[in-house]
Amino acid sequence: MRRHHRTTPRISRLLGSLLLVAAAGAFTVGSAPAPAPAPDPAPAPLGRVVPAPASVEPGTSPYRVTGGTGIRVDDSREVRRIGAYLADVLRPSTGYPLPVTSHGQGGIRLRLAKGPFGAEGYRLESGRKGVTITAAEPAGLFHGVQTLRQLLPAAVEKDSVQPGPWLVAGGTIEDSPRYAYRGAMLDVSRHFFTVAQVERYIDELALYKVNKLHLHLSDDQGWRIAIDSWPRLATYGGSTQVDGGKGGYYTKADYKEIVRYAASRYLEVVPEIDMPGHTNAALASYAGLNCDGVAPPLYTGTDVGFSSLCVGKDITYDFVDDVVRELAAITPGRSLHIGGDEAHSTSHADYVKFMDRVQPIVAKYGKTVIGWHQLTGATPAQGALAQYWGLDDTSEAEKAQVAKAAQNGTGLILSPADRMYLDMKYTADTPLGQDWAGLVDVKRSYDWDPGAYLPGAPASAVRGVEAPLWTETIQSSADIEYMAFPRLAGAAELGWSPAATHDWDAYKVRLAAQGPRWDALGIGYYRSPQVPWPAR
Known part of the structure; x- marks a missing residue:
């Protein structure tokens, strides 16, 4: 009667280690190191929006919109509606669910609060943990949402999923209109x-x-x-x-x-x-x-x-x-x-x-x-x-x-x-x-x-x-x-x-940055030679 040899656990572990070493050698000997992942592109500068904000204070840490980002809103019908509008803008291009909720932490927050905002002004604060838009009235929140759109890459306006990443520059914008x-x-x-x-x-x-x-x-x-x-x-x-x-x-x-x-x-x-x-x-x-x-x-x-x-x-x-x-x-x-x-x-x-x-x-x-x-x-x-x-x-x-x-x-x-x-x-x-x-x-x-x-x-x-x-x-x-x-x-x-922000040379650079956004939105615009549009 033939007897089957049985490998002991210790010998099994030793053989496994030798095989791993051999395998590793097969992939490392004589080959180049694996390339490092490409760094994220820099987010758009905080003030590169149209119309020019009243006040811009750049920060250091951008916010990244991810699949885990939610849109937190005050528990009011009007603010929920603005949150839903923002989600409708962002979902097609990001492919993220972006739930609109009155609970949770971080993410994108829309809130009403008393402050020096007037009927249409807002404050936008962006950092590693999230983006918060604060206003005294819903119109101000809506205008802040338009600023947030422009701070995201132009591809966010497309109606099909894009690769991202979706970064918002860090810092604070305080903004209100010159004219009613x-x-x-x-x-x-x-x-x-x-x-x-x-x-x-x-x-x-x-x-x-x-x-x-x-x-x-x-x-x-x-x-x-x-x-x-x-x-x-x-x-x-x-x-x-x-x-x-x-x-x-x-x-x-x-x-x-x-x-x-x-x-x-x-x-x-x-x-x-x-x-x-x-x-x-x-x-x-x-x-x-x-x-x-x-x-x-x-x-x-x-x-x-x-x-x-x-x-x-x-x-x-x-x-x-x-x-x-x-x-x-x-x-x-x-x-x-x-x-x-x-x-x-x-x-x-x-x-x-x-x-x-x-x-x-x-x-x-x-x-x-x-x-x-x-x-x-x-x-x-x-x-x-x-x-x-x-x-x-x-x-x-x-x-x-x-x-x-x-x-x-x-x-x-x-x-x-x-x-x-x-x-x-x-x-x-x-x-x-x-x-x-x-x-x-x-x-x-x-x-x-x-x-x-x-x-x-x-x-x-x-x-x-x-x-x-x-x-x-x-x-x-x-x-x-x-x-x-x-x-x-x-x-x-x-x-x-x-009026203090009014400067053609600065404006034409911010205007040029709108070109890719209009392309993404399907807006056929006049490419004036006075404006340094990016190449298509």
Whole structure:
């Protein structure tokens, strides 16, 4: 009978050790050491954001967003909603779960607390253990979240999983806006834009802390909001646009959705019904609004100044009352814009008479008047804001008229056309836009001070700035983005950042860093040669 030999435990351990040594030798003798892991790329510098923060104190230790990061929020509906918004931004690119919770430690924390933040300011503190954003109001938290987005790599904006790492520079940002009014205007009358297109623009505005969306809802070429008491305004007056085409209009439900979406991004919608000029769409819809009782044809051109409501007819003010009443009822914001520019077919006396009757109607329905700066040629209502769109070479008399109104208490929104109009061409070769106000390159659009711009107007009268985008040549979201970016970012900085931070050479470096972010977001922008964009 054969016997099987049995290895003792001691011999087994010895054989195992010899085998390990041999194996190790096979891999080490004559071979190079294993390479060290690549170091993490440096996080974006704490202050390299747009708009420039009021105060930046760099720290030493960055925070790393990982699969274990949570988003901690105060136990309130509004803060939870902001936390969910942040999670929705970060999850697709990081692939991390990023639970939103009111419990735990570390991670990203959003908190409300008393402090010197004002209605929209915030403090962002970043270190090895986490990032905390503190504000007195939810709007401040939301603006702090936009800063956090810019501190993360641009790839965080993509909608598919990216490799990371996701580092946030350490340190503290203390931030609050220079002006309470930081606006952008979208003309939906010359060309109509859908709810989805407007909401896309709202998201882009929110990234740069813009807080007003001025919608130009009526003009010669189209009426874009349903008015129940005057239904043909929308169904007929809204049936075309520049160069023809089907036009379109917003139902009240559509408009309420835009208002709701804007509010979720902390933007207030400012609706505009332009009058007494720029009214051909209304005049074509209702013959009685014309002095001769004859409705003109619909208009699809781009000339201005040829139309006017009939100032002497009572039906005109019934019309204004109904439109303002219905629009005010679905507009939670404080302001209603009544236009008032380029009323070349209205005599000065009639213009003054019209504004004297219309401004009290706006007040009757609980809204504050905003008008283009020609309103100062009449008597602006108490609390009214005048939106200045003149040029550097506008007549001294016109500038003095606006300055005098400002001295007498009328607040100013500054939108000089040769600085802030986003529809002006960048160069003579720009395929879109106009050039009646000159060519407006990126440096020119940024390099001016709203507080000292209008001679004779006290700096305290300036309520803020607004970047209008007129759409005679703009037909798509791609067109909007090409003309708005990169100039919109500069307009936002003029409205938000302290005057002391204003410096073109520093700004263009921060602006250049936005290019990869816009690429990740699918924003097709103008790559101005004035800006040192990184190579793609």
